[in-house]
Amino acid sequence: MFILLTDALTCPRCGPEFGLLVLADQMEDRRVIEGTLGCANCRSAYPIHNAAADLRPAPSASTDPAGSDGSDGSGGSGASGRLRGSGASGGSGGSGGSAESTESAESAESTESTESTDLTGSTRTAASTQSTGSTGSAAPTPDVSADEDAEAPVRLAALMGLAGATGLAMLAGPGARHAAAVSALVPDLEVVAVTDRPVGAEREPGVSRVAAGAVLPVRGGALRAAALTGGAGEALLREGLRVLAPGARLVVDGADARTAERLRALGAQVLLEQEGVVVARAPGRPVELRYNAVR
Numbered sequence: 001m002f003i004l005l006t007d008a009l010t011c012p013r014c015g016p017e018f019g020l021l022v023l024a025d026q027m028e029d030r031r032v033i034e035g036t037l038g039c040a041n042c043r044s045a046y047p048i049h050n051a052a053a054d055l056r057p058a059p060s061a062s063t064d065p066a067g068s069d070g071s072d073g074s075g076g077s078g079a080s081g082r083l084r085g086s087g088a089s090g091g092s093g094g095s096g097g098s099a100e101s102t103e104s105a106e107s108a109e110s111t112e113s114t115e116s117t118d119l120t121g122s123t124r125t126a127a128s129t130q131s132t133g134s135t136g137s138a139a140p141t142p143d144v145s146a147d148e149d150a151e152a153p154v155r156l157a158a159l160m161g162l163a164g165a166t167g168l169a170m171l172a173g174p175g176a177r178h179a180a181a182v183s184a185l186v187p188d189l190e191v192v193a194v195t196d197r198p199v200g201a202e203r204e205p206g207v208s209r210v211a212a213g214a215v216l217p218v219r220g221g222a223l224r225a226a227a228l229t230g231g232a233g234e235a236l237l238r239e240g241l242r243v244l245a246p247g248a249r250l251v252v253d254g255a256d257a258r259t260a261e262r263l264r265a266l267g268a269q270v271l272l273e274q275e276g277v278v279v280a281r282a283p284g285r286p287v288e289l290r291y292n293a294v295r
Helices: 003-007 079-084 096-107 110-115 122-133 141-160 174-185 234-242 259-265
Strands: 015-019 021-028 031-038 045-049 052-055 167-172 189-195 207-212 223-229 244-253 269-274 277-281
Touching (some): 141 223, 141 244, 167 174, 174 207, 223 234, 244 259, 259 277
Parallel strands (some): 052 207, 167 189, 167 223, 223 244
Antiparallel strands (some): 021 031, 031 045, 045 052, 269 277
């Protein structure tokens, strides 16, 4: 995680007004490899492991003494919950509760994936894709997805208006896998790849990986551009506009029929609306962003 990104990160429990402090245990080339992010307000701690920050808040049950024994049975416990437990790293846990949630996710209809309350929308969208691909039409699917993946970074960079950009840009959801390729296209840009869980990946120049929960843990106006991939509900659209600088672009890939209408209601200017994709400009007069970053 790029050290200067910590100036833009905020506590997911306390809100965007409360920044985080970083304690770096290991650094390489101005990037934190191992360390901790802490909030001085609520005293929550969020780990940085293998250069990725886990900013998922602990479940509310974890504040209960009975739920702070380090078990992950409540399903998907956040980073601060693990730090307060017995020290077990416990990713997805091997509990019956997680098995039940998996079964319910697999049985959900594909139409529900666009209404997911998850921040990135990647979990349900992925499950829907897998269930669709397992019905006998799996043969042509790899070729199509390979072509899309090859073109996706260029397409995303163009829609986000990143030509010659500097500063911070965000890819949230399934499209976060293209962060390294987008960063390679725009060398002076730091791409923040946001997913709903920590992603184990090789350390890539120009990419900072963050796991987030219900909100985007980024201060308002910090980003040069953002792309919400996998669809977005009204709450996430509001969050996406909040973290953008005035006049910056928000791309919604996997948009539903109401996305453009919701963005207009939030004060954004819709620049492009086509099947599955909406591009909007954040409210306010565009300003030139300067970013003092040397890799």
